[in-house]
Amino acid sequence: MTQPLPATPGAAATHPDPYPYYANLVAHRPFGYDTGSGLWVAAGASAVSEVLADPACQVRPSTEPVPGGILGTPAGDVFGELVRMTDGAPQVRRKRVLRMALDTVAEEQVAALAAEQAGRAADWTDLQFGVPGRVVAALLGLDEGISAEAARLIGDFVRCVPASATAEDQAAAAAAAARLLDLLAPQLCARSGGLIGELVRLAARDDRTRTAALLANVIGLLSQTYEATAGLVGNTLLALARHGRPPEDLPAFVSEVARHDAPIQNTRRFVATATTIAGQEVPAGAAILLLLAAANRDPLANPDPHVFRPGRTDPQVFTFGRGAHTCPGRAVATAITVGVATAVTAVPSHEGYRPSPNARIPVLKGQLV
């Protein structure tokens, strides 16, 4: 049965099959203003790359660096320090520290941790959300009790992130942030093991990185993991059910899933000063929706873009962003997914996608064990 097209570009993320819609945009309007949503929309690989490289295009509106509903709450305090939510010199400095710490992580260790956790998952939801959260918490150096609580709380914290967050979401996020700060602050010590100790030692060399910023970005590692990795795990298990198990090179299979059926389908930028994108004037104050999943399937970026082909030569993958805000967790997310896919032999079906403006997280069904 042919599915009706998504009503707006933002609704495409959870549509059963958004790819014909994206292909039409890539072919006919790779960059342009969408009157229905009031957003500028970048769909073509070249336009998406241009926006991500343009310093006039920032991660938050200059008039509202922290969403009004969480300003002055613990969630707002965390949000305002995140590398994901800030631009400029402090972001660059803090990002360098995060990247250096994440570079010390061995992918085989991550995959092994994920496989072990996957073997103990209570159900599909726990496998998609709980396992990645507990793996990253363990990499941070948190003990099992704290890991499990932090992984649970992060689900409430991320409720404040989408523009569609309600007052109830914001209150839940504020309560979760307060508890996360209490739980994690005592762990922030140079003698700590794992990534936390690494981060504290690296940040100590840069006397401008404050403890509050470090603590917020430790929470940021957990929150950035949460939905995105749940989507990659789910979409990979469905792709394995569809295409069969690859005899080898699971990492190449997972990378192709990330390109072909991106767990994060879009991101946003806000224009701080008037700029020109793809030859068009974009005014200050404009909001841009970047369809990363459409750019992944632009034939100018990837030949035969709709074909699922693990091991492509030089694949252009936009799913993890580009430029100053590129995801530093790509290798960790891939290794977690490889570990889960190795451990889980059950073949799920799925019933639609979880409601989200940007993540594509299938609701998995069937017997896990």
Ligand code: HEM
């Ligand atoms: C499949 C899983 C993942 C996907 C698809 C993903 C995707 C992304 C994307 C698209 C961005 C940039 C957003 C933008 O520029 O607007 C981003 C940023 C980020 N990601 Fe990931 N991510 C994933 C997993 C992870 C994991 C596991 C971690 C941590 C261990 C992580 C940490 C971060 C951080 C800290 C940022 C902010 C970087 C910055 O703004 O400079 N991500 N991610």
